[in-house]
Amino acid sequence: MVGGSVPVFDEIILSTALMNQVISFHDVSGILVCQAGCVLEELSQYLQERDFIMPLDLGAKGSCHIGGNVATNAGGLRFLRYGSLRGTVLGLEVVLADGTILNCLTSLRKDNTGYDLKQLFIGSEGTLGIITAVSILCPPRPKAVNVAFLGCPGFAEVLQTFSTCKGMLGEILSAFEFMDAECMQLVGQHLHLTNPVQESPFYVLVETSGSSAGHDTEKLTSVLEQVLNSGLVSDGTIATDQRKVQMLWALRERITEALSRDGYVFKYDISLPVERLYDLVIDLRTRVGPRAKHVVGYGHLGDGNLHLNVTAEAFSQELLSALEPYVYAWTAEQRGSVSAEHGLGFKKKNVLGYSKPPVAVKMMQQLKALLDPKGILNPYKTLPTQA
Amino acid sequence: MVGGSVPVFDEIILSTALMNQVISFHDVSGILVCQAGCVLEELSQYLQERDFIMPLDLGAKGSCHIGGNVATNAGGLRFLRYGSLRGTVLGLEVVLADGTILNCLTSLRKDNTGYDLKQLFIGSEGTLGIITAVSILCPPRPKAVNVAFLGCPGFAEVLQTFSTCKGMLGEILSAFEFMDAECMQLVGQHLHLTNPVQESPFYVLVETSGSSAGHDTEKLTSVLEQVLNSGLVSDGTIATDQRKVQMLWALRERITEALSRDGYVFKYDISLPVERLYDLVIDLRTRVGPRAKHVVGYGHLGDGNLHLNVTAEAFSQELLSALEPYVYAWTAEQRGSVSAEHGLGFKKKNVLGYSKPPVAVKMMQQLKALLDPKGILNPYKTLPTQA
Numbered sequence: 080m081v082g083g084s085v086p087v088f089d090e091i092i093l094s095t096a097l098m099n100q101v102i103s104f105h106d107v108s109g110i111l112v113c114q115a116g117c118v119l120e121e122l123s124q125y126l127q128e129r130d131f132i133m134p135l136d137l138g139a140k141g142s143c144h145i146g147g148n149v150a151t152n153a154g155g156l157r158f159l160r161y162g163s164l165r166g167t168v169l170g171l172e173v174v175l176a177d178g179t180i181l182n183c184l185t186s187l188r189k190d191n192t193g194y195d196l197k198q199l200f201i202g203s204e205g206t207l208g209i210i211t212a213v214s215i216l217c218p219p220r221p222k223a224v225n226v227a228f229l230g231c232p233g234f235a236e237v238l239q240t241f242s243t244c245k246g247m248l249g250e251i252l253s254a255f256e257f258m259d260a261e262c263m264q265l266v267g268q269h270l271h272l273t274n275p276v277q278e279s280p281f282y283v284l285v286e287t288s289g290s291s292a293g294h295d296t297e298k299l300t301s302v303l304e305q306v307l308n309s310g311l312v313s314d315g316t317i318a319t320d321q322r323k324v325q326m327l328w329a330l331r332e333r334i335t336e337a338l339s340r341d342g343y344v345f346k347y348d349i350s351l352p353v354e355r356l357y358d359l360v361i362d363l364r365t366r367v368g369p370r371a372k373h374v375v376g377y378g379h380l381g382d383g384n385l386h387l388n389v390t391a392e393a394f395s396q397e398l399l400s401a402l403e404p405y406v407y408a409w410t411a412e413q414r415g416s417v418s419a420e421h422g423l424g425f426k427k428k429n430v431l432g433y434s435k436p437p438v439a440v441k442m443m444q445q446l447k448a449l450l451d452p453k454g455i456l457n458p459y460k461t462l463p464t465q466a
Numbered sequence: 467m468v469g470g471s472v473p474v475f476d477e478i479i480l481s482t483a484l485m486n487q488v489i490s491f492h493d494v495s496g497i498l499v500c501q502a503g504c505v506l507e508e509l510s511q512y513l514q515e516r517d518f519i520m521p522l523d524l525g526a527k528g529s530c531h532i533g534g535n536v537a538t539n540a541g542g543l544r545f546l547r548y549g550s551l552r553g554t555v556l557g558l559e560v561v562l563a564d565g566t567i568l569n570c571l572t573s574l575r576k577d578n579t580g581y582d583l584k585q586l587f588i589g590s591e592g593t594l595g596i597i598t599a600v601s602i603l604c605p606p607r608p609k610a611v612n613v614a615f616l617g618c619p620g621f622a623e624v625l626q627t628f629s630t631c632k633g634m635l636g637e638i639l640s641a642f643e644f645m646d647a648e649c650m651q652l653v654g655q656h657l658h659l660t661n662p663v664q665e666s667p668f669y670v671l672v673e674t675s676g677s678s679a680g681h682d683t684e685k686l687t688s689v690l691e692q693v694l695n696s697g698l699v700s701d702g703t704i705a706t707d708q709r710k711v712q713m714l715w716a717l718r719e720r721i722t723e724a725l726s727r728d729g730y731v732f733k734y735d736i737s738l739p740v741e742r743l744y745d746l747v748i749d750l751r752t753r754v755g756p757r758a759k760h761v762v763g764y765g766h767l768g769d770g771n772l773h774l775n776v777t778a779e780a781f782s783q784e785l786l787s788a789l790e791p792y793v794y795a796w797t798a799e800q801r802g803s804v805s806a807e808h809g810l811g812f813k814k815k816n817v818l819g820y821s822k823p824p825v826a827v828k829m830m831q832q833l834k835a836l837l838d839p840k841g842i843l844n845p846y847k848t849l850p851t852q853a
Contacts, residue, residue, distance in 0.1 A: 166553025198585035249677030290636030416577035
């Protein structure tokens with residue numbers, strides 16, 4: 080999406096695909112140590128057989144490598160519950176620009192000996208070193224997963240439903256995703272998926288993951304009663320069996336696919352204060368008018384992460400100029416992030432300044448110069464071209 | 467404990483005590499932004515009134531500042547459940563060595579724009595910059611807290627009890643602490659606390675925090691039945707009311723106090739693979755023999771964190787020589803950490819090499835030179851004296 084792993088000029092491509100071995104797994108602590116080229120889905124299967132799960136899950140799980148996930152600080156669908164890789168990654172082995180191996184591959188939950196060097200490499204998109212092995216803390220596999228799909232009359236109600244879920248579901252809340260009516264229309268039109276509830280301006284998908292099916296269903300049912308009775312939700316359905324759970328998730332997960340069938344897609348991945356999350360979508364609809372086919376908003380509401388997408392018949396410079404830098408400036412004004420989970424790569428490196436002050440950008444450039452003085456690691460990416 | 471905040475030669479002391487204002491709190495996202503001098507306990511009270519809690523809790527909460535907690539990457543009692551400050555701290559404002567203000571005080575859960583500079587300052591003990599404000603993600607206040615106190619016949623049974631609790635309690639498990647028989651003897655002898663279960667070689671404190679008192683008690687009761695029936699636990703008691711919960715926690719939390727009344731205390735705070743956690747205690751008892759009054763082991767078993775303490779009538783160089791560097795070398799052999807949660811400060815800066823390879827130590831020194839070229843920030847601390 081941002082071209083972080085795409086060579087653009089004179090780069091050499093380095094693949095870790097053959098470094099695909101699990102080094103160790105400890106079933107008391109849940110700590111997995113593996114090589115960087117392990118495919119996320121294969122690690123998930125390995126852990127599932129041992130009654131654990133990976134702390135992250137993404138659409139690209141069938142092909143993405145854990146080393147790449149860490150290098151890009153991937154977010155994804157389990158973020159709300161298990162948090163950032165900055166907390167779950169316990170150790171890394173990294174090859175530095177001069178070929179030295181930095182071995183910080185500890186498998187300890189706590190280690191306060193000196194600076195936490197591994198953090199420099201998490202999310203730095205391969206520009207400071209090449210990750211060759213990862214130690215990561217894996218949670219036990221939840222015994223029960225339930226999903227509720229709800230229709231809300233407005234965005235204020237979506238936010239209040241989120242607060243209600245946090246309060247009543249507490250520790251079992253594992254996802255809180257939202258999509259607008261246009262998203263639902265597009266998955267219906269292009270993928271023939273059926274809306275399971277009555278038509279509404281907004282839809283919410285709530286997932287619980289817990290250790291007792293009975294307790295979890297009871298909690299989710301009380302939430303549903305509460306939000307229906309208080310008018311926060313106009314219609315809702317609950318799934319406890321695997322097949323229906325997957326059907327409901329498909330409505331949310333397949334939005335990207337529906338968008339790509341709608342035409343050329345301009346994509347933005349933004350963090351904003353949750354209460355302002357949808358204002359940008361409304362604002363943009365007015366701004367771009369009939370130049371766009373659709374302006375849609377969806378995403379990980381629980382994490383304050385909006386996926387804002389604009390579709391058009393074809394790429395148009397005029398439409399792009401209406402969108403950028405407007406979207407970035409709008410986000411900066413709310414002190415949001417112009418790249419919530421997808422990094423900066425090649426395409427967004429020059430917009431870093433919208434989310435980070437000059438002092439920070441300068442310090443990043445100093446770190447790059449310290450660790451990669453010749454600029455050989457993933458060049459032309461992440462940091463702005465120096466003035 | 468490690469003298470991280472104690473001036474030793476010619477330092478100037480800088481206090482942030484007057485920077486004690488909450489800047490903002492958002493009750494949908496749970497994100498708190500405050501100045502660095504806020505006292506942890508006061509923040510906890512502020513949040514409690516709003517039905518949230520701080521993601522960390524420590525014995526020193528009545529006096530410690532949040533800025534210091536972040537600078538030392540404090541662990542504490544809620545670590546097992548809410549994880550490290552590296553995951554919960556969302557943003558920092560830091561004054562750099564040259565007086566520049568680095569403003570990374572975002573209050574966003576996700577932000578992948580460039581390198582995560584704030585991580586450099588978390589746990590660097592004030593040696594790279596001075597934290598002046600913190601943005602932190604706070605979890606909702608659990609509606610129910612239950613505690614079980616159990617006696618186990620051996621350390622293998624303690625580990626199996628931990629696995630059982632992780633499996634059966636899942637998301638509501640919020641603490642798993644252990645102490646040995648000598649700890650219990652000391653809190654009895656010096657503080658007159660009563661052992662609530664029958665005498666055992668090991669004791670375990672299990673805490674649950676959840677959103678439904680009924681469900682949580684049911685889960686904890688099934689665990690107790692299971693571990694009693696399978697012989698993992700020889701005796702146990704459960705507390706659901708606040709008074710008894712506090713009484714059981716006192717047995718664990720007041721060990722430090724009991725130790726200090728026993729004589730001079732040599733203290734070690736070590737991370738080890740959980741299955742080897744207690745071996746060091748047994749080993750040391752043989753090694754030091756009658757030179758010590760007591761060699762005790764207790765700590766955050768759920769985090770692989772052992773507090774190893776040795777008491778003697780008075781300080782003795784001979785006993786110290788028997789302990790160090792033996793304890794550090796033993797820990798290094800298990801690839802453990804010689805400072806799990808207390809940092810290196812002044813006393814431990816020269817043992818960094820037991821937990822980190824020379825390449826890592828060199829990189830830390832380069833970072834220090836980059837960010838504090840004149841060495842004016844918390845000098846003589848954290849990093850080893852350069853050769």
